[in-house]
Amino acid sequence: MxxxxxxxxxxxxxxxxxxxxxxxxxxxxxYQLGANAYGSNPSWYIGGDNKNGESKNARYSFFDTDSKAGxxxxxxxxxxxxxxxxxxxxxxxxxxxxxxxxxxxxxxxxxxxxxxxxxxxxxxxxxxxxxxxxxxxxxxxxxxxxxxxxxxxxxxxxxxxxxxxxxxxxxxxxxGDLFIQAELERQEKGKQARRAAALINA
Known part of the structure; x- marks a missing residue:
């Protein structure tokens, strides 16, 4: 594995x-923002003012992986x-x-x-x-x-x-780190020894 x-x-x-x-x-x-990526950001509106209507950023999604099924x-x-x-x-x-x-x-x-x-x-x-x-x-x-x-x-x-x-x-x-590698090898040897002991005692 x-x-x-x-x-x-x-x-x-x-x-x-x-x-x-x-x-x-x-x-x-x-974050699953979806089409509300700009949320309350002024960029949602033209010139930052909601009186001017929505800008091209309104209902825009930052991430292509955002979806209701996500x-x-x-x-x-x-x-x-x-x-x-x-x-x-x-x-x-x-x-x-x-x-x-x-x-x-x-x-x-x-x-x-x-x-x-x-x-x-x-x-x-x-x-x-x-x-x-x-x-x-x-x-x-x-x-x-x-x-x-x-x-x-x-x-x-x-x-x-x-x-x-x-x-x-x-x-x-x-x-790789030599100390980590040595510890991994030590643990593997311990596992093998325990397996061998279990087989002998079985």
């Missing part, structure tokens, strides 16, 4: 794919409920969900994300070999961070060109 997979599909079809349960779900959700928040939370690991009794093993949403401090958060990157969030909330899922993966930077940090990463993206670009351009930029 591949450690990093970006599926050209909607997360709503997750049952059709093999996905391990995740320690972390990390995603920048689509992102559904209830299905997203159903997805998370099914694919986050169940909360264990062990300390420090509770699953986590990080969602980037627009609100008044969005620019502060975006600057913080640029400064620290997804690596920081993934390092804090997961351990080496844990699973991270990005249900709305876009270009796949979350999955690249997973690859660099020795985590398993799964993502979904509905735009074919993003998935193609991820495999052809972004994933080859992954940079």
């Amino acid at each position: 591949e450690r990093i997979l970006l599926y050209h599909d909607s997360f709503q079809n997750w049952k059709a794919h093999y996905i391990e349960k995740a320690q972390l779900v990390l995603s920048d959700l689509p 992102f559904r928040i209830a299905e997203f939370f159903h997805f998370c409920n099914n694919l986050l690991i169940k909360e264990p009794k062990a300390k420090g093993k509770a699953p986590c969900m990080i969602l980037f949403c627009a609100f008044e401090q969005q620019f502060e958060l975006i600057e913080a994300a640029k400064q620290y990157g997804f690596n920081n969030y993934i390092n804090i909330f997961t351990d080496i070999n844990d699973v991270v899922i990005d249900p709305c993966a876009g270009s796949g930077t979350t999955l690249l961070a997973c690859k660099n940090l020795g985590r398993k990463g799964y993502g979904f993206e509905i735009k074919r060109e993003y998935v193609k670009g991820f495999y052809e351009k972004l994933l080859p930029l992954a940079q």
Whole structure:
């Protein structure tokens, strides 16, 4: 099984794919603005005044993926409920969900994300070999961070060109870390030893 997979599909079809349960779900959700992209922005009206009538920006959609059949928040939370690991009794093993949403401090958060990157969030909330899922993966930077940090990463993206670009351009930029690689090898040897012991005791 591949450690990093970006599926050209909607997360709503997750049952059709093999996905391990995740320690972390990390995603920048689509806003689903549709034809109300400019909303209360003065650009909606000619000259910024509603007395002048609607401008060419009225009923304009920023994103070609916005549609009534697109992102559904209830299905997203159903997805998370099914694919986050169940909360264990062990300390420090509770699953986590990080969602980037627009609100008044969005620019502060975006600057913080640029400064620290997804690596920081993934390092804090997961351990080496844990699973991270990005249900709305876009270009796949979350999955690249997973690859660099020795985590398993799964993502979904509905735009074919993003998935193609991820495999052809972004994933080859992954940079292995010797310490992470050594830890992955140590864990694999431990698994093999446990399997061998189970066979002997069977």
